[in-house]
Amino acid sequence: MDAVFRALADPTRRRLLDELFKEDGQTLSALEERLPMTRFGVMKHLKLLEEAGLVVSKRRGREKLHFLNAVPIRLVHDRWVSKYAEAWAAELSELKRELEKTMEKVFEIYIKTTPERLWHAITDTDMRRKYNFGAIVTSDWTPGSRFEGSGNGSLIFEGENLEVDPPRRLVQSFRALWGEDVKSEGASRVTWEIEAIGDSCRLTVTHDQLREGANNQLYGGWPMVLSGIKTLLESGELLTTPGSLRWMQGNDQYLSEIR
Template sequence: MDAVFKALADPTRRSLLDELFREDGQTLGALEARFDITRFAVMKHLKLLEAAGLVVSRRRGREKLHFLNPVPIRLVHDRWVSKYAEPWAEGLSGLKSRLEDPMEKVFEIYIRTTPERLWEAITDPEIRSKYNFGARVTSDWTPGSRFEMSAPGAPGPLGEGRNLEVDPPRKLVQNMVALWSDEAKSEGTSRVTWEIEPVGDSCRLTVTHDELREGAFEELYGGWPMILSGLKTWLETGELLTTPGSLLYGTP
């Protein structure tokens, strides 16, 4: 967490995060145009933010796009804020909406575990319920198969979709229709990609939620930082996060 605090200590880096919060997936050139500093200085700040896990970059054709990764801030909140303040602050509230191109959200986290154990935690319904708001995801986890999200405390199904690519323990690609509210359901189908990469004695988990309508209902993707921080906590400590979000559809 020291790298996160160090990265946040600089006002320019905080402003870069504000810009990505305002409009995610920007190029270096687009970000540079918003600051009265050199391209090299912006690049240096972005590298420090990437090293802290606060920014994730992705190539799209010839462009390199930068995405805000709110998961490290969520982890800081879990450790230092949630003990004293309830309910949880929503990590992505106030995002400006536009109605132009499909939207993409990228979340990245490092977890001290093996790829096999992480895959099990993603696909086992009982384990999944421990960090996914009490919801279970059931499927036979074969390519083309269906999955359903449900919970004993929910009035009906919470979500459904199809497994587009299943490559254990490396990659899972799913399309998804959220059913937990009328607003979420009205957004239609989006896509979620889970990518697991071993790094030393840990794994880097990248979750990409894309094919979202620009300006999509925030509830559709805003829970990922809480889900991933809960997943990390459970795998590394065996403990559950007992927050309003984790207790939404059940009890730990």
């Protein structure tokens, strides 16, 4: 958390995050045009933001694009803000998601675990329910196979496993079904990438092939999902976010039914 606070303390770096908030996936040249400083200065600030995990860069051909990563900010929210102003913060978070319109969203988090344990957390039905809004996700996790998520007896999302390379990479088509407003968005794509780094893993989730101005429900929950995975694997505990609370409520209902 110290690196995040140090990165946010500088007004220039906050300005860079604001620019990525307005338009995600920008090149260094594009960001340079928006700031009254040299290219070297922008590069220096971007490096510090990447080290803090607030910015993620990805290569697209010859270009290097920079994306705002909301996960560290969500972790700050989960640890401090939610205890005092959950309703107020939720309103701001909803406003942020409403304003963001992009074809691609990238989320990144570091978790102290092994690639095998992280892959298991992503593909195991019971573990997935604990951080993924209580969804019961099932699949045989083979290339070309179907996966689906259900809740309260209804199908809430579905897709196809396009690439399955355990425990490193999982690429899936994704179609939301929980409401008419998201059904009309059609299919998008989600890529899970796991990279071992020392005694930890870097998990990067890229949600792309979204239409311009896509409904923010499609990608707005990823920071909570990734924060939930991190907490579950590192401590065995559940975050008191909607993603975990729905699992606990569903689990309590299930236990009451079988008693």
